[in-house]
Amino acid sequence: MKRIMYYASVALLSFTVAACSEEEAKDTSGPVVTLGEPEKGEEFTAGSAGGVHMEFDLADESGIGQYSIDIHSAADGHSHSSVVHTSANTGVAWGYQKVYDDATGLKNHHVHVHSDSIPANALLGDYHLAVRATDIHGNETYVATTFVLVDHEVDDDHDHDEDE
Amino acid sequence: MKTFLYTIISILCFATAVRAQNADSSAINLNEVVVSADAASARQKLQPLTIMATGKQYITEHRSNSLMTSLEKLPGVSAFQVGQGFAKPVIRGLGFNRLVVAENGIKQQGQQWGADHGLEIDQYDIDNVEIVKGPASLQYGSEAIAGVVRITSHRWRSEDGLSGSVMLNGGSNNLLFGTSNDIYYQKNNRYFSLRATYQNFESYRVPAISFDYQKYKFSLYRGILKNTAGREADVSLHTGFRTKRYEMGLSVSNIHSKAGFFAGAYGLPGTVDMSDDGQPRAINMPYHEVNHFKAVVNQTYKLNAQHKFTADLGYQYNLRQEFSKPHTHATNPNINRDSLIATMGDIELEMRLQTASGNAAWEYRAGSNLLQAGVNAEYQHNRVGGYFFLLPEFEQFTGGVFATDRYMISEKLAATVGARYDVGYTHVHPFDGKIQGNDPISELKKNNGNASFMGGVAYNPAPEWDLKLNAGKSFRIPTVNEYAIHGITHVMFRMEVGDSTLTPETSYQIDGHTAFKKEWDDGFIRRVSVAASVFANYFPNFIFLKPSSELLESIEAGQKYNYVQSRVFRTGGELEARIDVGNHFRWDISAEYVRATDMDDDFPIALTPPMSITNEWSVLWQKIAWFRHNRFAVAYRYTARQDRVARNEYVTPEFHLIDLSLTVGVPMGRIREAQVVFQVQNLFNVKYYKHLSFYRRMNMPEIGRNMLLSLLIPINR
Numbered sequence: 001m002k003r004i005m006y007y008a009s010v011a012l013l014s015f016t017v018a019a020c021s022e023e024e025a026k027d028t029s030g031p032v033v034t035l036g037e038p039e040k041g042e043e044f045t046a047g048s049a050g051g052v053h054m055e056f057d058l059a060d061e062s063g064i065g066q067y068s069i070d071i072h073s074a075a076d077g078h079s080h081s082s083v084v085h086t087s088a089n090t091g092v093a094w095g096y097q098k099v100y101d102d103a104t105g106l107k108n109h110h111v112h113v114h115s116d117s118i119p120a121n122a123l124l125g126d127y128h129l130a131v132r133a134t135d136i137h138g139n140e141t142y143v144a145t146t147f148v149l150v151d152h153e154v155d156d157d158h159d160h161d162e163d164e
Numbered sequence: 165m166k167t168f169l170y171t172i173i174s175i176l177c178f179a180t181a182v183r184a185q186n187a188d189s190s191a192i193n194l195n196e197v198v199v200s201a202d203a204a205s206a207r208q209k210l211q212p213l214t215i216m217a218t219g220k221q222y223i224t225e226h227r228s229n230s231l232m233t234s235l236e237k238l239p240g241v242s243a244f245q246v247g248q249g250f251a252k253p254v255i256r257g258l259g260f261n262r263l264v265v266a267e268n269g270i271k272q273q274g275q276q277w278g279a280d281h282g283l284e285i286d287q288y289d290i291d292n293v294e295i296v297k298g299p300a301s302l303q304y305g306s307e308a309i310a311g312v313v314r315i316t317s318h319r320w321r322s323e324d325g326l327s328g329s330v331m332l333n334g335g336s337n338n339l340l341f342g343t344s345n346d347i348y349y350q351k352n353n354r355y356f357s358l359r360a361t362y363q364n365f366e367s368y369r370v371p372a373i374s375f376d377y378q379k380y381k382f383s384l385y386r387g388i389l390k391n392t393a394g395r396e397a398d399v400s401l402h403t404g405f406r407t408k409r410y411e412m413g414l415s416v417s418n419i420h421s422k423a424g425f426f427a428g429a430y431g432l433p434g435t436v437d438m439s440d441d442g443q444p445r446a447i448n449m450p451y452h453e454v455n456h457f458k459a460v461v462n463q464t465y466k467l468n469a470q471h472k473f474t475a476d477l478g479y480q481y482n483l484r485q486e487f488s489k490p491h492t493h494a495t496n497p498n499i500n501r502d503s504l505i506a507t508m509g510d511i512e513l514e515m516r517l518q519t520a521s522g523n524a525a526w527e528y529r530a531g532s533n534l535l536q537a538g539v540n541a542e543y544q545h546n547r548v549g550g551y552f553f554l555l556p557e558f559e560q561f562t563g564g565v566f567a568t569d570r571y572m573i574s575e576k577l578a579a580t581v582g583a584r585y586d587v588g589y590t591h592v593h594p595f596d597g598k599i600q601g602n603d604p605i606s607e608l609k610k611n612n613g614n615a616s617f618m619g620g621v622a623y624n625p626a627p628e629w630d631l632k633l634n635a636g637k638s639f640r641i642p643t644v645n646e647y648a649i650h651g652i653t654h655v656m657f658r659m660e661v662g663d664s665t666l667t668p669e670t671s672y673q674i675d676g677h678t679a680f681k682k683e684w685d686d687g688f689i690r691r692v693s694v695a696a697s698v699f700a701n702y703f704p705n706f707i708f709l710k711p712s713s714e715l716l717e718s719i720e721a722g723q724k725y726n727y728v729q730s731r732v733f734r735t736g737g738e739l740e741a742r743i744d745v746g747n748h749f750r751w752d753i754s755a756e757y758v759r760a761t762d763m764d765d766d767f768p769i770a771l772t773p774p775m776s777i778t779n780e781w782s783v784l785w786q787k788i789a790w791f792r793h794n795r796f797a798v799a800y801r802y803t804a805r806q807d808r809v810a811r812n813e814y815v816t817p818e819f820h821l822i823d824l825s826l827t828v829g830v831p832m833g834r835i836r837e838a839q840v841v842f843q844v845q846n847l848f849n850v851k852y853y854k855h856l857s858f859y860r861r862m863n864m865p866e867i868g869r870n871m872l873l874s875l876l877i878p879i880n881r
Contacts (some may be wrong), residue, residue: 030812137811
C-alpha cells in the first residue's frame with residue numbers, strides 16, 4: 001500500500017509541478033486607439049468632397065506597427081451595440097479601405113485623415129468605421145464606431161423651401 | 165490557482181478511495197464491459213509507448229456528434245471543433261499535421277488542410293480505436309510527432325454466420341436523426357460486410373442571444389446559429405479471406421458530407437444571415453461539401469512462428485469544395501466579380517487531393533528479440549479550383565525505411581530501440597496571383613531527408629505495475645500550406661502566408677508512464693487502476709503562425725500571419741484512474757495538462773488545450789427485471805481557464821459541464837441484446853467557450869443542452 005501511494009504521489013507531483021506557471025510581464029496588448037472624430041452618430045453628407053474627417057490617437061509602449069481604416073455601409077442592418085437607424089434606399093455602396101504605415105516605430109501618433117470624397121449617390125444610412133492597429137510585435141487592436149450618411153438633396157430642398 | 169484546487173481535490177478524493185479498501189463482503193464477479201484503458205493493457209505490456217484503446221462500447225456510451233468529440237474525454241485527447249459534426253483530433257495539444265490518423269493501416273489524408281475541416285471517417289464503422297501518445301514516427305512516418313489515432317474498421321468474428329444491426333439515433337439540440345445499418349456474413353474463412361450511415365441535422369442552438377464579430381454585436385434568433393445544418397451519407401464495404409498462413413482484407417468506403425457555415429464565419433454577416441427563415445434544415449451558402457473515397461487492401465503472411473510479413477496498399481480521393489457567393493467577400497476593387505461568377509460559378513475553393521500509399525513490414529521473432537523492419541511510401545497529388553485562392557497545386561512524395569528491435573532482458577524488463585530515415589520531395593506549382601490581386605507564388609521544389617531515433621524501456625516489476633520510459637527524436641517535413649499557403653482564412657480574420665525557406669521540424673521527446681492495476685475478490689474496493697504519464701518535448705524549430713504588424717485592406721483579412729520557426733518547449737501529462745467500489749459502482753477519473761512555450765519570444769503557443777479533469781461516476785447493474793448490462797453515469801468535466809495564450813488569441817474562461825448517460829440492454833433471444841443509450845450532454849445548458857473551437861474567435865459559445873437517444877438492434881438468424 002505504501003508503495004502504491006509512493007508511486008502515485010511521484011506521478012502526481014510531476015503532474016502538478018508541470019502545471020505550475022510563472023508570471024509573465026510582456027507587451028500583449030495592441031496600440032491604444034482613442035477615437036476623436038467622427039463622433040458616434042455624427043452625420044456626413046453624401047457628395048461631400050472632403051469625405052469623412054477622422055481624427056484619432058494611437059499609443060503603444062513598444063511602438064506602433066501599422067493602422068488601417070475601414071468604412072463600410074451598415075445599411076444591410078448588421079449592427080453593433082448602438083441603436084440602428086437603417087434607412088432603406090437605393091444608393092451605390094460606398095466604402096473606404098486603406099492601410100497606413102506612417103506611424104511605424106512611433107510610441108504616440110495623432111492621426112488626422114480624410115477618406116476619399118463621398119459620391120453624391122452613395123447608399124445612405126448607418127456606416128461603420130473601423131480602425132485596426134498593430135504594434136511592432138503584431139499585437140492587434142480593433143476599434144469601431146458608427147456615423148450616418150445623409151442625403152445632401154434633403155437639406156438643399158429644405159433650405160430652398162424656406163427661401164421661397 | 166483554482167485549477168490546482170480542483171486537481172488536488174480530485175487527487176485527495178482518489179487517495180481516500182484507494183485507502184478505503186478493506187477486506188469483507190462477498191465475491192461476485194463483475195461482468196466487465198471493456199472500456200477505455202483496459203483493452204489496451206494486454207498490448208501495452210512491455211511496450212515503451214503509451215497506447216490507449218477504446219472499443220465500440222465506449223464510443224456508443226460517449227457518442228457525440230463526431231468521432232473526435234466522442235473520444236474527447238480520454239486523457240490527453242482533445243478535439244478541435246468546427247460547430248457540430250466536424251472535429252479534428254488533437255493529442256497533447258498537437259494536431260493537424262503533427263499527428264497521424266490511420267484507418268486500417270493507411271494514413272488518412274485530406275483532414276490536415278485547414279482548421280475548418282473535419283475527419284472524414286464514419287464513426288459508426290469503427291471496431292476499435294487506439295491512441296498512441298508520444299512519437300510514433302518510426303512506424304507511421306514523419307507526421308506522427310504527437311501520436312497516432314489508429315482505427316480498425318473490420319474484424320473477423322468468433323462465429324460464422326449472417327448477422328447485422330440497425331442503429332437509429334436522434335439528438336434534441338439540432339434535431340439530428342441518423343441511422344447506421346450493417347450486414348455481416350462470414351463463412352469458410354471469408355467474410356463480407358456492408359454498412360450504410362446517414363445523418364441529417366438542423367442548425368444548432370447555443371445558450372446565447374448574441375455574439376461579437378470584431379467589435380460588432382449580432383443577435384442570434386433564439387440562439388440558433390443559422391446555416392449550421394448538415395448531412396452525411398457514408399457507405400463502406402469490407403471483405404476478407406484467410407488461409408492458415410495468409411490473410412487479406414479489403415475495405416472500400418465513401419464518406420460524403422455537406423454542411424453550412426455560419427454566415428459570421430464568412431465575411432461580414434448581415435442581419436438577414438441571422439434571422440429565422442423557417443427552414444432550419446436548409447443548407448444555404450456559404451457551405452462546404454466533402455467527398456472522401458478510400459480503398460485499402462491489407463495483407464498478412466505468416467511464414468512460420470518466426471517470420472511475419474504485412475503489406476498495406478491504399479488509395480484516397482478527397483474532394484473538398486466550399487461554395488459561397490463571390491460578393492460575400494467585401495471589397496477588393498481589383499476583382500471583377502461578374503467574370504468570376506461566369507467562370508467559376510459559386511465554387512470558392514476546391515481541392516482535389518489524391519493519395520496513394522503503401523506500407524510493407526517484416527516481423528521476426530528470434531529468441532528474446534522481436535525485430536521489425538519496413539518501408540512506407542506515399543504520393544500526393546493536389547489540384548485546386550474556385551475563384552478564391554488558399555493553397556497551390558502540388559505533388560508530394562514521402563517515403564521512409566525503419567527498423568526496431570525489442571529485446572526482452574528478462575520476463576519483466578524489455579528494451580526497444582529503433583531508427584528510421586525519411587525522404588520527401590515536394591513540388592509546389594506556381595500561381596500567378598491573378599484571382600485576388602495576391603502576390604504570385606513561385607514554383608517550389610524541395611528535397612528533404614532526415615533521421616528519427618527512439619529508445620525505450622518497459623518494466624513490469626510486479627504484475628500490478630507497468631512502468632515505461634522512452635526518449636526519441638522525430639522530425640516532420642513542412643507541409644505545403646506551411647511552405648506556400650497564401651490566403652484569407654475565414655473566421656480567423658487573417659491572411660496566412662507560408663514560407664518556402666522553412667526547414668524540417670525536429671522534435672526531441674521524453675515520456676514516462678506509470679500504471680498500476682489490482683483486483684480484489686472481496687472487499688469494498690474491487691478493482692483499482694491508475695495510470696499517469698508525463699512528457700517533455702523540445703523543438704529547435706517548431707513551425708507556427710505568428711502575427712506580423714502588417715495589415716490588409718479588407719475587413720475580413722485583417723492582419724497578416726506568417727509561418728515562422730522558433731524554439732518551443734512543451735510539457736504536460738495525463739492521469740487516468742478507475743475504481744470499482746463493490747459490484748455496482750465505478751469511478752473514472754481522467755485529467756490532462758499541456759503547456760507549450762515559444763522560447764525565442766517567451767510566449768505561449770496558440771491553440772493549447774487548457775487543463776481539464778473529468779470525473780465519471782457510474783452505477784452498473786447486470787440485471788434489472790428483463791434488462792441486462794445496465795449503466796447509469798454522471799460525468800462532470802471541469803476545464804480550467806486558458807490564459808496562456810498567444811498574441812491576439814482570446815483567454816478562454818473555465819467551465820463546468822455535467823453529462824448524463826443511461827445504457828439499457830434489452831435481451832433478444834439467447835445471446836443478442838438490443839441496446840438503448842440515452843444521454844444528456846451539457847445538462848444545465850451552460851454557456852461556455854471552448855479554447856479549441858473554430859468559432860471561438862467570434863466569441864460564440866458552444867452547443868447548449870443536447871439530449872441524444874440511440875437504439876442499436878442486432879439482427880441474426
